[in-house]
Amino acid sequence: xxxxxxxxxxxxxxxxxxxxxxxxxxxxxxxxxxxxxxxxxxxxxxxxxxxxxxxxxxxxxxxxxxxxxxxxxxxxxxxxxxxxxxxxxxxxxxxxxxxxxxxxxxxxxxxxxxxxxxxxxxxxxxxxxxxxxxxxxxxxxxxxxxxxxxxxxxxxxxxxxxxxxxxxxxxxxxxxxxxxxxxxxxxxxxxxxxxxxxxxxxxxxxxxxxxxxxxxxxxxxxxxxxxxxxxxxxxxxxxxxxxxxxxxxxxxxxxxxxxxxxxxxxxxxxxxxxxxxxxxxxxxxxxxxxxxxxxxxxxxxxxxxxxxxxxxxxxxxxxxxxxxxxxxxxxxxxxxxxxxxxxxxxxxxxxxxxxxxxxxxxxxxxxxxxxxxxxxxxxx
Ligand code: ATP
Numbered sequence: 001x002x003x004x005x006x007x008x009x010x011x012x013x014x015x016x017x018x019x020x021x022x023x024x025x026x027x028x029x030x031x032x033x034x035x036x037x038x039x040x041x042x043x044x045x046x047x048x049x050x051x052x053x054x055x056x057x058x059x060x061x062x063x064x065x066x067x068x069x070x071x072x073x074x075x076x077x078x079x080x081x082x083x084x085x086x087x088x089x090x091x092x093x094x095x096x097x098x099x100x101x102x103x104x105x106x107x108x109x110x111x112x113x114x115x116x117x118x119x120x121x122x123x124x125x126x127x128x129x130x131x132x133x134x135x136x137x138x139x140x141x142x143x144x145x146x147x148x149x150x151x152x153x154x155x156x157x158x159x160x161x162x163x164x165x166x167x168x169x170x171x172x173x174x175x176x177x178x179x180x181x182x183x184x185x186x187x188x189x190x191x192x193x194x195x196x197x198x199x200x201x202x203x204x205x206x207x208x209x210x211x212x213x214x215x216x217x218x219x220x221x222x223x224x225x226x227x228x229x230x231x232x233x234x235x236x237x238x239x240x241x242x243x244x245x246x247x248x249x250x251x252x253x254x255x256x257x258x259x260x261x262x263x264x265x266x267x268x269x270x271x272x273x274x275x276x277x278x279x280x281x282x283x284x285x286x287x288x289x290x291x292x293x294x295x296x297x298x299x300x301x302x303x304x305x306x307x308x309x310x311x312x313x314x315x316x317x318x319x320x321x322x323x324x325x326x327x328x329x330x331x332x333x334x335x336x337x338x339x340x341x342x343x344x345x346x347x348x349x350x351x352x353x354x355x356x357x358x359x360x361x362x363x364x365x366x367x368x369x370x371x372x373x374x375x376x377x378x379x380x
Pocket of ligand 1: 012015016017035036037038039040041042043044189
């Protein structure tokens with residue numbers, strides 16, 4: 001059943017936590033609400049669960065309007081960050097709880113199936129305090145799933161786990177979701193978590209959905225500086241449109257730009273709006289799309305590439321990659337990631353360099369936006 005939010009909104013006094021929201025979440029999808037603290041994602045989730053009364057709008061499941069139903073009458077279950085397990089019951093009884101309450105006398109078969117799904121069969125007789133955080137999280141999941149909800153809501157479910165376990169559980173959650181085929185709506189401030197699991201991600205900012213799409217779509221085609229900075233890192237360069245040229249790569253047109261560091265080009269299809277000559281915009285490029293060569297090798301850069309000059313300000317070694325910060329006349333502090341396959345010892349702080357990339361990897365954003373938006377502590 002499709003879950004639909006129609007004009008759903010919430011105000012607390014004169015503060016609007018969630019502006020009217022229209023969302024369609026197809027049955028069986030893994031949907032993430034992603035955003036920094038305070039953007040309204042938990043309030044949205046709580047309105048779906050029935051734990052928060054909307055100021056207006058509706059929650060629909062299939063054709064049924066469930067807005068007025070109390071939480072326990074909705075075919076929806078929630079898994080919270082604090083697992084809220086019963087400490088005096090063992091794993092088996094925690095999972096069986098919902099079935100017993102509904103009068104099922106012999107829940108054994110279904111509980112065992114559920115424990116197998118979350119790979120906790122051998123621990124069935126342990127109490128919650130005898131389990132690790134990740135194991136407790138699985139019990140909470142099994143307990144929610146055994147009720148066969150139409151929609152499972154997950155509110156920062158991995159928030160209490162350390163980073164390594166969190167990454168493991170992300171894969172687990174995805175596997176479980178694919179296996180049970182239930183719609184998952186997952187709230188998180190962790191962009192990697194959202195991107196690694198969800199089919200569709202709604203990036204929220206200030207009580208609104210800033211952009212909705214597949215993880216790849218959001219990453220490759222951000223439409224605002226907030227999304228460009230919140231999902232990974234983006235280099236944003238102030239530019240002015242000088243004309244257009246045919247694009248041999250992606251087809252269509254290339255927009256020609258002038259910047260403080262020289263000309264750049266970008267495909268017209270990768271601009272939020274249709275730019276005209278004289279318009280100002282921000283030209284964006286992801287750090288891993290940029291190649292870096294010492295200035296003396298500038299002649300090796302193939303023609304047709306976007307290129308800028310600069311000087312390395314910082315060079316860091318991160319195991320899988322080398323990361324550089326390059327000061328360029330085009331923009332301060334351009335980030336460049338270079339895969340750790342071969343290392344050029346000339347690429348050290350102070351070195352004059354040429355940065356170059358395929359123009360098709362450039363995206364265009366509205367120049368009036370805050371260039372720093374989304375670069376807060378929650379961004380990676
Ligand atoms: P976090 O990740 O920190 O939980 P969030 O994106 O889930 O953040 P919400 O919990 O939805 O954010 O809160 C959105 C905004 O609404 C916040 O500014 C919050 O302070 C405010 N808010 C939430 N609940 C209430 C309430 N009961 N009364 C007043 N303001 C509230």
